[in-house]
Each structure stands twice: as C-alpha cells, then as structure tokens.
Amino acid sequence: MTLKVGKDSDALVRALGAVVEGLTFYDLANAAVAEMRVKVAFEELGRRKKEQLAKLEAVAGPNAAHAAVMPGIYPLDAVAKVECYVCGFVADTKAMPNQCPSCGAARYAFEKEIALTKAWEIASETERHSAVLFRESAARAAGPARTLLEELAREDEGQATLADRQLAELRT
Ligand SMILES: [Zn+2]
Structure with missing residues (x-):
C-alpha cells in the first residue's frame, strides 16, 4: 500500500512539473508580447494550465508542487528575458521596465514579436508533448490519481488539436 501511494505521488509530482512549467511559460509569453490576439491566446492557454494545477493540487496536496521538476517541454528560454531593440539592454520579462534604464x-x-501562427505552433507541439507525459504518468498511477492524469492527457490532446485547427485556418 505504501509503495502504491509512493508511485501515485511520483506520477502526480511529475505531472505537476509539466503544468507548473506550462503556466510559467504562458504567463511569461503573455507578458513579453504586445500583439493583442497573441496575448489573448497565451492568456487562455495559461488559464487552462492554472485550472490543471488546481486539479492536481486537489489530489496531490498543496505542497507537492515544491517537489516538482520542470521537464523542459516549453521553450522558456525564448520568453524569460526581453531585450531593448534600441540598445540591447536585457531585462527579466517578469520585471519588464516601463523605460529602458540604459537608453x-x-x-x-522590449516587447517581443511572436506571430499568432508561431504561438499556435508552440501550443500544438507542447500540449501534445505534455499529453504524452500525462499518459505515461497515468500508467504508473492508480485510483483517483490515474483518473485525473488521464483526464489531463485528454484535455491537452484536445488543446493540441484545437491549436492545429487554428493553424490551418490562419494558413488558408
Ligand atoms: Zn535601451
């Protein structure tokens, strides 16, 4: 019984890592871009990750996220920093200045240009990847943990399909 609980909690912690990373990525991406449709897309994707985080915490407990390790699914490097295009000064996206302290x-x-097609490409690739991670975690869990992880996998598969549909529309 102890072993089973341990396995479930390992699977949940792994899934939490992916969700925390997704939430971090979409929040930073939303803050780094200016184009409204791109901002809205990232905001909506981030809102979904926040809901997934709440569901996972409800099963894993509120402290489980501290043990979570980000799996490297989302391109965090692309949005963690912003650069002044006039002088090249680099700032953390989280602390984007209202005026460049250098020039x-x-x-x-400082605002990044990420095209809407690029935003949906990222969503399609990362949500698919994250669904695979949830499926693998679900296979190692049982009971409510397994049910939730399977639900999250289906959600992200659906989100990836939606992103593909958005991309197809933008390309016609
Ligand atoms: Zn500058």
Whole structure:
C-alpha cells in the first residue's frame, strides 16, 4: 500500500512539473508580447494550465508542487528575458521596465514579436508533448490519481488539436 501511494505521488509530482512549467511559460509569453490576439491566446492557454494545477493540487496536496521538476517541454528560454531593440539592454520579462534604464527607450522597445501562427505552433507541439507525459504518468498511477492524469492527457490532446485547427485556418 505504501509503495502504491509512493508511485501515485511520483506520477502526480511529475505531472505537476509539466503544468507548473506550462503556466510559467504562458504567463511569461503573455507578458513579453504586445500583439493583442497573441496575448489573448497565451492568456487562455495559461488559464487552462492554472485550472490543471488546481486539479492536481486537489489530489496531490498543496505542497507537492515544491517537489516538482520542470521537464523542459516549453521553450522558456525564448520568453524569460526581453531585450531593448534600441540598445540591447536585457531585462527579466517578469520585471519588464516601463523605460529602458540604459537608453531611455519606452516599454515597447522590449516587447517581443511572436506571430499568432508561431504561438499556435508552440501550443500544438507542447500540449501534445505534455499529453504524452500525462499518459505515461497515468500508467504508473492508480485510483483517483490515474483518473485525473488521464483526464489531463485528454484535455491537452484536445488543446493540441484545437491549436492545429487554428493553424490551418490562419494558413488558408
Ligand atoms: Zn535601451
């Protein structure tokens, strides 16, 4: 019984790592871009990750996220920093300045240009990857943990399909 609980909690912690990483990525991506449709897409994707986090914490306990390790599914490096296009000053996206402390350029000098197609490409690839991780975790769990992990896998598979549909529409 102890072993089973341990396995379930390992599977949940692994899934938590993926969800925390997704949430971190979408929050940073939302803060780094200016184009409204791209912002809205990232915001919506981030909101879904926040819901998944709440569901996982309800089963794994509120402290489980501390043990979570981010699996490297999401391109965090692409959004963690912003760079002033006038002078090259680099700032953390989380602390994007309203004015460049080096050259005085306005905030927009730091905003990243991520095309809407690129945003949906990222969503399609990462959500599919994350669904695979949830499926693998579900296979190692039992009971409510397994049920939840399977539900999250289906959600992300659905989200990846939705992203593909958005991409197809943008390309026609
Ligand atoms: Zn600057």
